[in-house]
Amino acid sequence: MATEIIMPQLGLTMEEGTIAKWIKQVGDKVAVGDVLVEITTDKLSSEIESEVEGVLLKIVAQEGEDIPVKGLLAIIGAEGEQVGAAPAPAAKKEEVQSEAPKAEAQPKAASVTEGGRVKASPLAKKIASELGVDLSTVAGSGPNGRIVQKDVLAAEVKPAVVEKAAPEVKAAPAAAPVQTANADVVKPLTNMRKVIAKRMQQSKNTAPHVTITTEVNVDKTIALRSKLNAKNADVRFSYTDILVKMCATALRNYPKINASITEDSMIFHDKINIGVAVALDDGLIVPVVSNADRKGLKAITKETKDLINKARTNTLSPDEMSGATFTISNLGSYDIDGFTPVINLPEAAILGVGRIVKKPIVNENDEIVPASMMVLSMSFDHRVVDGAQAAEFLKALKGYLEDPDNMYV
Known part of the structure; x- marks a missing residue:
């Protein structure tokens, strides 16, 4: 008896996935546990x-298509x-391609409801906004005429089709690096790079970014870390682990930083979930320490190490990457002093952490003494957070780093 393979819901917030690559092809034998397809959310x-x-x-969902959760894949x-004939959405897709001259007369019948609402996937809407494509003029090839990602991309390149020869338009993108005449190397974007590019552009286009910085004397935090590592042989505490705990503590006192915004409301999150940016060869990934304010530093350290290892071995579960309410990006190990981090929407803020540098400072007795200094840079969404509120939060965090006992006052 034939079994339908459907798009799984890989996380609580997942609505759809994009078919990246079919590993198995029609006619291939399949065993339980065999990888069928790679998808990207x-x-x-x-x-x-x-x-x-x-x-x-049968393969129903083609590479590059956006398929909603529980949508048929194969x-x-x-x-x-x-097996039966191809589902209706696939037939509609062929109609659109074979009747190109009528494409301008059909979009509204396929993709716009009687009430004027455009039927399009969230990803298609986002890309259309970025590219300036009017969705009411786009024919949808998804289920029930729904507009999906590739429909928007096809509509965006239509002007170029008029200027270029047909064979050039139909040419498939290179699957491997290509050497051009002037020695440039063209590499196709990986799926991760595509997702990062879209999310970064969305963040900069949506949220009015403001970044504030402060310099912190971390001598006492260094002493705390050294003391903890000397007393605990089973774990090794990092500055990022300590910052996760400190940020979680500060966020409990400044709930507006632990918030997000919709078109007509503010959401103040009850949970404090800290995302930790991890650099990979192909890009960046942000696993999440959930309920960080309710965990001890040792538990946070063990969890962070486990999440980072999973990130680097591509074994993170979707829920371990979902639900962050605040993110930390530490570039200190790369000898960076300060930078302007990009907000990880829908979060309201992100903390950038620089390296620790020994430099002379003037102490409270007007004496010039050496100190270990660190630059903190916090970008925040000005729709959610005002400058004074962001400054108060960063000042509180600075106080924790300069004297960790302040966390318990």
């Missing part, structure tokens, strides 16, 4: 494994088993 790339054995009889059954 707005948070990560995942491999979908087969829960049944048989033969891949059909697996016994060898030689007959």
